[in-house]
Amino acid sequence: MLKFKRIANPLKKPYEYWRLWLFVITMLMFVLLPEYWIFELYTKRVYFMFRSVIDPLSASTSVPFLYILIICLVTLVLFKVYKLYRLEVFWKQRFFHAVKYLSKSLMTIVILFYWLWGFNYGSISFLDYNNVKAESVAFEFVEDEYFRVLDTLNHMSVRIEGEQWNSIDQKELGGHLARFLDSHYVNGRLNPVVRSIKPKGLLLRFGAQGIYLPWTGEGHIDAGLHDLQKPFTYLHELGHGFGITNEGECNFLAYQVGINIDDVYVRYSAYLAYWRYLARQMLIVGCHDVDLMSNDLRGDLQEIYDNYDKYPDFFPRFRRQSYDWYLKAQGVEEGMKSYSEIIMMNYSWQNNE
Numbered sequence: 001m002l003k004f005k006r007i008a009n010p011l012k013k014p015y016e017y018w019r020l021w022l023f024v025i026t027m028l029m030f031v032l033l034p035e036y037w038i039f040e041l042y043t044k045r046v047y048f049m050f051r052s053v054i055d056p057l058s059a060s061t062s063v064p065f066l067y068i069l070i071i072c073l074v075t076l077v078l079f080k081v082y083k084l085y086r087l088e089v090f091w092k093q094r095f096f097h098a099v100k101y102l103s104k105s106l107m108t109i110v111i112l113f114y115w116l117w118g119f120n121y122g123s124i125s126f127l128d129y130n131n132v133k134a135e136s137v138a139f140e141f142v143e144d145e146y147f148r149v150l151d152t153l154n155h156m157s158v159r160i161e162g163e164q165w166n167s168i169d170q171k172e173l174g175g176h177l178a179r180f181l182d183s184h185y186v187n188g189r190l191n192p193v194v195r196s197i198k199p200k201g202l203l204l205r206f207g208a209q210g211i212y213l214p215w216t217g218e219g220h221i222d223a224g225l226h227d228l229q230k231p232f233t234y235l236h237e238l239g240h241g242f243g244i245t246n247e248g249e250c251n252f253l254a255y256q257v258g259i260n261i262d263d264v265y266v267r268y269s270a271y272l273a274y275w276r277y278l279a280r281q282m283l284i285v286g287c288h289d290v291d292l293m294s295n296d297l298r299g300d301l302q303e304i305y306d307n308y309d310k311y312p313d314f315f316p317r318f319r320r321q322s323y324d325w326y327l328k329a330q331g332v333e334e335g336m337k338s339y340s341e342i343i344m345m346n347y348s349w350q351n352n353e
Helices: 014-032 035-059 065-086 091-116 118-122 139-159 170-184 227-241 247-258 264-284 295-310 316-329 335-352
Strands: 193-197 210-213 218-222
Touching: 014 091, 014 118, 035 118, 035 193, 065 091, 065 218, 091 118, 139 264, 139 295, 139 335, 170 227, 170 247, 193 227, 210 227, 218 227, 227 247, 227 264, 227 295, 247 264, 247 335, 264 335
Parallel strands: 193 218
Antiparallel strands: 210 218
């Protein structure tokens, strides 16, 4: 006769529920600890120690940890499904075991997320560290920036020919960002890695040009991304590896570092990304004029749009809404709008220098 096991009281044997206790402690720490403590204890010490271990491992292999993670997860899931199938119990007990395993897995994912990177959301941000506050800007600034950067792009676009990404020294590119952070923030001595992920379109079909995964400690950019977008996206994802969580700040860092690099291709990528944010704002008020763009710039933009058409987004509305909820859950009040804050950040940075 099959018997149901009585569910144990977690207060009687707390050691059997270590995962639950660690989950609760982790969430309480994230919610209750002041940002200064998280910055001093986690960002500058715990996260630095983690990266000091993972960065050399990432640099020692050309295989993205993402692939290894996927293989491990698929193997583990298949093994657990097989164990559930082999259980000689009623279907209700089998369902209970499945829910229990799923709950443990989700708690493990969340715990690792915060301890491997997520606590940085509650830390002192890059702008706060530099006493810079991103404030709303007047339309005149957006308009002046739009035409200033457009003029720069028109002159630079003539000098951009063919695919350039494979000729770029990515370590040197990362070194520029590291030195910038060493001067204006912390953890500039780290060496995070950003991988190019295949098959092409894997991320683009989910509406992402790049992504940083705390569980692998590596950033990723889609191999199908247009070459003119790769330097800026690379620097953006690299910023996450240094512990910057705010999307707008990563955009800002990618722009500030990119425009100050000697390589014209990298500078063009940074200016182009920034100008597209400006162009969206100008388009809202009906002031975006394509006739002012050079033929080369217009051709570059068309190539980028055509490239997007190769990898249409599977779930555009769901992806945008879900990621917006995720950002807000981590304390980023602006959600998806934080990406566009690069304009306000650049304005505030200029006035703070």
